Amino acid sequence: MPPRGTSPALCRMDEASPDGLLFRDHDFSSDLLRQLNGLRQNGILTDVTLCVEAWEVPCHRNVLASSSPYFKAMFCSSFRESAEAKVQLRGIGCTTLDQLVLYVYTGEVRIAVDNVLPLMEAASMLQYPKLFEACSSYLQSQLSPSNCLGMIRLSDILSCETLKRTAREVALTRFPEVAVSADLKELGALELQDYLGDDGLCGEEEKVFEAFMVWVRHDLQARRRHVQELFKLVRLPYVHPAFFHHFIANDALLQSSPSCQVILETARRHMFSLYGAPGVPDLQPPWHVPPRNSYQDFLILLGGRKDNQQTTRDVLLYNRQTGQWQSLAKLPARLYKASAVALHRSVYVLGGMAIGAETSVPSHHVYVFSLKLNQWRLGQPMLAARYSHRSTAHKNFIFSIGGIGARQEVMSSMERYDSICNVWESMASMPVGVLHPAVAVKDQRLYLFGGEDIMQNPVRLIQVYHVARNTWFKMETRMIKNVCAPAVVLGERIVIVGGYTRRILAYDPQSNKFVKCADMKDRRMHHGAAVMGKKLYVTGGRRLTTDCSIEDSASFDCYDPETDTWTSQGQLPHKLFDHACLALQCIPYTSTLR
Known part of the structure; x- marks a missing residue:
C-alpha cells in the first residue's frame, strides 16, 4: 500500500531493472514552481529585486538565472548586477514585468490584444523564446488584410520570422483586400515592388495596376520617379483588354513617361492587332511573363x-x-x-x-x-x-x-x-x-x-x-x-x-x-x-x-x-x-x- 496521502499515480514505476525501480514524479516540477512562487509572493528567501522605475518585484536569482540566458549571464558573470540587491530594467512596463515574473514562476501568462506587443518585446529582450513564439502565434491568429502589412513591419523590428512569413502570406493571398488598406499607401517603393513582382500574389492584374497607381498618387511628387519600374511589374497579357483600353492606355501619368509609352504601344499592338505585333527586343521578357502562380x-x-x-x-x-x-x-x-x-x-x-x-x-x-x-x-x-x-x-x-x-x-x-x-x-x-x-x-x-x-x-x-x-x-x-x-x-x-x-x-x-x-x-x-x-x-x-x-x-x-x-x-x-x-x-x- 502507498503511504497515506500519496496518490497511487505518483507511485507508478516507469522503468524496471534488476537494479531496482526508477520512480518518476511527474507533478514534482510544477509543485516545486508553485512552492517557489509562494515563497516569492511572501518575500521569503528572495535575494534580488527587479525594478522598473519605482516599481519593485522581489525574486530569486537562481530561479531567474535558470529561466533565461539573459538573467544567467547577468547573475552568473562578472556584471555589476550579479552583486546588486536591486536591478533596474529599462524598456519594460511595470505591468509587463509582473506578467513576465508570473510566467517565470508558473509557466503561465494570459496573452491578449492589450499586452501582446509589450510582452513580445520583453520576451525578446530577456530571452524567453517560447513566450516570444506564443505571442507570435497569437498575433498570427489576429492577422487580417487590414493589419498584415503593419505586422510585417513589426516582425522586422522584433526579428520574428514566423510572424513575417504568415503575415506576408496573408498580404499575397488576400491582395485585393490588402490593396485598399491604408497601410499599402505607406509602403516604401522597394517594399511595393517586392509584392507586385511576387509570383504568389493572388489578385487579378487589374487590381495590381490599381494598387500601384493608388500608391503613386498618394505622394505623386516624391513617387513619380518609380512609375516606370512599377508599371513593368503589371503583367499586361493577363489584363482584360477592355480595362486596358479604358483605364490604362490613355492614363496621363503613364503617357508622361517615354518608357511607359513604349510599353503601352507594344501592349496595344499585341492586344488589338489582328496581325499580332512585331517583336520589341527590350520588351519581350515582360510581355511573355507567365501568369502568377495563383492562376x-x-x-x-x-x-x-x-x-x-x-x-x-x-x-x-x-x-x-x-x-x-x-x-x-x-x-x-x-x-x-x-x-x-x-x-x-x-x-x-x-x-x-x-x-x-x-x-x-x-x-x-x-x-x-x-x-x-x-x-x-x-x-x-x-x-x-x-x-x-x-x-x-x-x-x-x-x-x-x-x-x-x-x-x-x-x-x-x-x-x-x-x-x-x-x-x-x-x-x-x-x-x-x-x-x-x-x-x-x-x-x-x-x-x-x-x-x-x-x-x-x-x-x-x-x-x-x-x-x-x-x-x-x-x-x-x-x-x-x-x-x-x-x-x-x-x-x-x-x-x-x-x-x-x-x-x-x-x-x-x-x-x-x-x-x-x-x-x-x-x-x-x-x-x-x-x-x-x-x-x-x-x-x-x-x-x-x-x-x-x-x-x-x-x-x-x-x-x-x-x-x-x-x-x-x-x-x-x-x-x-x-x-x-x-x-x-x-x-x-x-x-x-x-
Whole structure:
C-alpha cells in the first residue's frame, strides 16, 4: 500500500531493472514552481529585486538565472548586477514585468490584444523564446488584410520570422483586400515592388495596376520617379483588354513617361492587332511573363444531354488540383445544341434551341458567366438565331459559325463579336455550309475540319478563314471524315478528337500535314475536349459499341502528347453528351470554389 496521502499515480514505476525501480514524479516540477512562487509572493528567501522605475518585484536569482540566458549571464558573470540587491530594467512596463515574473514562476501568462506587443518585446529582450513564439502565434491568429502589412513591419523590428512569413502570406493571398488598406499607401517603393513582382500574389492584374497607381498618387511628387519600374511589374497579357483600353492606355501619368509609352504601344499592338505585333527586343521578357502562380486551370462543362434525358441546365467545374467536381450556377435557360467559348476569364454561351414548355425555337441570346461571381448575365445578342453551330474565340473576338437557322435551314453565315466594343457584325460566309465541323484558330486563321451536309453525309473539306483579311478558301482532303468532333490547339498543332471514330489526328498548319496520334479507347462523338496544362482532356459523349449500338458515356480521359498515351481520369458525375467543354484560367475565389 502507498503511504497515506500519496496518490497511487505518483507511485507508478516507469522503468524496471534488476537494479531496482526508477520512480518518476511527474507533478514534482510544477509543485516545486508553485512552492517557489509562494515563497516569492511572501518575500521569503528572495535575494534580488527587479525594478522598473519605482516599481519593485522581489525574486530569486537562481530561479531567474535558470529561466533565461539573459538573467544567467547577468547573475552568473562578472556584471555589476550579479552583486546588486536591486536591478533596474529599462524598456519594460511595470505591468509587463509582473506578467513576465508570473510566467517565470508558473509557466503561465494570459496573452491578449492589450499586452501582446509589450510582452513580445520583453520576451525578446530577456530571452524567453517560447513566450516570444506564443505571442507570435497569437498575433498570427489576429492577422487580417487590414493589419498584415503593419505586422510585417513589426516582425522586422522584433526579428520574428514566423510572424513575417504568415503575415506576408496573408498580404499575397488576400491582395485585393490588402490593396485598399491604408497601410499599402505607406509602403516604401522597394517594399511595393517586392509584392507586385511576387509570383504568389493572388489578385487579378487589374487590381495590381490599381494598387500601384493608388500608391503613386498618394505622394505623386516624391513617387513619380518609380512609375516606370512599377508599371513593368503589371503583367499586361493577363489584363482584360477592355480595362486596358479604358483605364490604362490613355492614363496621363503613364503617357508622361517615354518608357511607359513604349510599353503601352507594344501592349496595344499585341492586344488589338489582328496581325499580332512585331517583336520589341527590350520588351519581350515582360510581355511573355507567365501568369502568377495563383492562376489555375479549371475545366467547365455546360448543358448537354444528361443521363439520356432532356437537355440539362447544369454547369460543372473540375478542379485539377483537387480532382473534385462541383456544381455552379445553372444556365439561365434550357438550351439544346448551343455553343460556348471562354474569353477574358468569362464563359459565353451562344444561341441554341431554347426549349420552352410549349414550343422550342432557335435563340440568338448570349449568356455570360463569371466564375469569380458564380453568376450569369445576359450579353449582347447575336445577329441571327442559330443552333448546332460552332463558335471559337480569337484575341478579343468571338466567331459564331454556321448552324441551323430560324427556318431550319443549314447556314453558311458567320458573325463576329467584338468584346471591347460589345457589338456583333456579319463576316464573310464559309464556302460550304456544314453542320458539326471541328473548329479551331491558329496563326491568324480559323480552321473548319469536316462536318456533315444537310443529308448527314460527311464533308471531306478543310475550310480556312483568314481572320485579318475576312476571306475564306477551302481544301479537299481524304484524311478528314469527322462529324460531331471537337478540335483543340495543342502546342503547334490542331488536334481533331474522334467523331464517329477512335482516331486522333494532329494537323500542322505550317506543313499542311496530318500526324496520327494514339487512338482513343472507343469510337466517340458528341463529346467535349479542352486543353489544360499542355494536356488534352476529353469528356463524356456517345460511344459506338462493337455491335454498332450507341451508348452514352461518363468517361473522363486525358491525352499526353509527350508520351502519346491516354489515361483515365475517372468518371464524370453523370453520363453527358452534346455539352460544352471549356478550360478557364483564373484565380480561384473561395466563395465560388469551396
